[in-house]
Amino acid sequence: MLHTNLSRLLASGGPKRLISTVNKLTTVEVNDKTGIAILTMNRPPVNGLNLELLQDLKSSIDEIEGNKSRGLILTSSSPTIFSAGLDILEMYKPDMDRCRAFWSQLQETWLALYGSSVPTAAAINGHSPAGGCLLATSCEYRVMVPKFTIGLNETQLGMIAPQWFMSAFLSVLPQREAERALNQGRMFTTEEALRVGLIDETANSKEEAIEKCAAFIGTFAKVNPLARSLTKQQFRAADLQQLKNGRKEDLEKFLFTVSQPALQKGLGIYLEGLKKKVKKQ
Numbered sequence: 001m002l003h004t005n006l007s008r009l010l011a012s013g014g015p016k017r018l019i020s021t022v023n024k025l026t027t028v029e030v031n032d033k034t035g036i037a038i039l040t041m042n043r044p045p046v047n048g049l050n051l052e053l054l055q056d057l058k059s060s061i062d063e064i065e066g067n068k069s070r071g072l073i074l075t076s077s078s079p080t081i082f083s084a085g086l087d088i089l090e091m092y093k094p095d096m097d098r099c100r101a102f103w104s105q106l107q108e109t110w111l112a113l114y115g116s117s118v119p120t121a122a123a124i125n126g127h128s129p130a131g132g133c134l135l136a137t138s139c140e141y142r143v144m145v146p147k148f149t150i151g152l153n154e155t156q157l158g159m160i161a162p163q164w165f166m167s168a169f170l171s172v173l174p175q176r177e178a179e180r181a182l183n184q185g186r187m188f189t190t191e192e193a194l195r196v197g198l199i200d201e202t203a204n205s206k207e208e209a210i211e212k213c214a215a216f217i218g219t220f221a222k223v224n225p226l227a228r229s230l231t232k233q234q235f236r237a238a239d240l241q242q243l244k245n246g247r248k249e250d251l252e253k254f255l256f257t258v259s260q261p262a263l264q265k266g267l268g269i270y271l272e273g274l275k276k277k278v279k280k281q
């Protein structure tokens, strides 16, 4: 009951204090009463994860870790897109120095979110392909609004999701389901995602999704915070360590992959397809 009241207060726009507007592409709002932080991505039109958005996400996660928030809810300011995943323009005909910085920042941001000491939840209020799905599956709980899609579609783009994308996916889905979905590059509708367990709940609006995420975070109200966070970290330690140990190799593989002419050709065709779709409407 206490948890429900807390989450209602949060979602009803109860006393909220904007504690950070420092970052250009993210905001952090901490509710004074509940202590839960809402981290909102705001890079129109599709929250494409470029270097700057990834930097802002990392610095917002650090801020939430540092200000003793009781939990983190990740969401988007767009009414239809949670995140379109990695900004393809960072990988298409890239400047290699920037591309290096981009991938290193993606690694850094993932380590911070997946390894966060506070309870994390994603209020998925729009489409969530690829890198968007990575962000959502790196959280501990997912609530999604109907009529959108989520999944790791990398193979559809001729790309291979790195091992740590798979780790986050596998922390949510059974191996058989995860392997098949990744091989197919499958995008799940909200209803399908609920059925396989890729999301935990559905909600009819962003506000309700945030309320349900807050209720999840409220379930830890009476649990010792240090014991909870160390337990979470033990569960995730092997996945985190695997990337920490292999960061350089992972970066080199990425740079090698994006410099392949066949991949560049495929990305060009994919981008063209996205643009043609816009013109048709």
Ligand SMILES: CCCCC/C=C\C/C=C\C=C\CC(=O)SCCNC(=O)CCNC(=O)[C@H](O)C(C)(C)COP(=O)(O)OP(=O)(O)OC[C@H]1O[C@@H](n2cnc3c(N)ncnc32)[C@H](O)[C@@H]1OP(=O)(O)O
Binding pocket: 045, 046, 048, 080, 081, 083, 084, 085, 086, 087, 088, 089, 127, 129, 130, 131, 132, 153, 154, 157, 159, 160, 161, 162, 163, 250, 253, 254, 257, 258, 271, 274, 275, 277, 278
């Ligand atoms: C073992 C070895 C490992 C080594 C590692 C090597 C490689 C790993 C590499 C990569 C991993 C990649 C993961 C990714 O995240 S790739 C990105 C995948 N994302 C997508 O496929 C999503 C594509 N977008 C969409 O499907 C739709 O845009 C969406 C459903 C999200 C929204 O649809 P809507 O109709 O609302 O909007 P659009 O009109 O389609 O888009 C508006 C505008 O935005 C541009 N855009 C969309 N998505 C992206 C994107 N991801 N990056 C850049 N730009 C994007 C779109 O082109 C439109 O632009 P404009 O025409 O207005 O200029």
